[in-house]
Amino acid sequence: MSELPELEEWIAVLDASIEPIATRPVDLTDPDWVRKMQEGPHPLDEAGIRPEAEAALRDVISRYAEGDAEGDEDLRAALRALLERYRSFCWAVTLPFEPTPEGFRQQLREMSVKDHGGDTRDMMLALNDLCGQAREAGVDLRPLLLDVAHISSDVDKYGMGSMRGILLRAAGREPVGLW
Template sequence: MDPVDIEREMAQLDALYRSVAKEPVDIAELDDIGAAVQAKLARLAVGDRAETVLRAVVEAYATGDESARAAIRRLFDRHSSFRWAAHLPREWATAAEFRARLVHLSACDQGADTRDEILALQDLCTRARRLGIDVEPILDEVAAMSSDTDRYGMGSMRDIIVGYGSRRAG
């Protein structure tokens, strides 16, 4: 998938996801908000298409130069409903799959809230370690491709990934 196709697909999916992403939360659904949101996303029937686009984005980000990676980070900023809704499958068990999820996290560049991204990073690394994956080399690799811009006053994505790796390794 070339960059023009990626941008077009991401924009189309963003428009479809926006209805769910921007919809007010129904207080009656608070007990099981995750299931309610997942059901609404499933009704859109674009999950496979979004995964295909997301995998192309992850590949382009991982193999691209800094200019290409910056452009992808801007795409995620512009298409925030896609960023919120599109994810790789929840089930994974290999170092390559861990790396893909970490690259995705890097490309989202702290998303809308750095704290959510830190929790996602912790969750990914905890799961990878439980699976016996040596996370530190992958953290180092992905940190090197991550942004060094401190977007929200909590450090850059590069700093967050490096810092998390060094805290856990020591």
């Protein structure tokens, strides 16, 4: 964990670059607001930091996986807390899904370290979509869901279940419901 201050410094700089975009007001009274957001540049591209931001997230996920190999819950908890502190970074940076078992595992680790992200409901919808894509690609979901569930937080942050519980429910092949 001695290298976490360097990682945090790197993520803090990236977060500061994204924060003005992430917190920019959206005029919901404009009937074209959705189209404008969809057609606009991705926040990472607008900030000009996509390669650096994706590299930082890959580093976080790699350390999270190393914490799994070493059984280091303190490291995993510190990485989850790091992403919770830097909400703009967490919101804007996602890695592309590769429809392979390892790609699915990587996406699950990303969800796990982000620990619900900003909204459990959005995370559940994303998990259902991810599971559907992986299933279509022929990925055996259950062992990977169980694998990542065992390193996930068991804290029920928002009253909809812990990340561990949500992944365990998904491993039971039920859609992760919102109610």
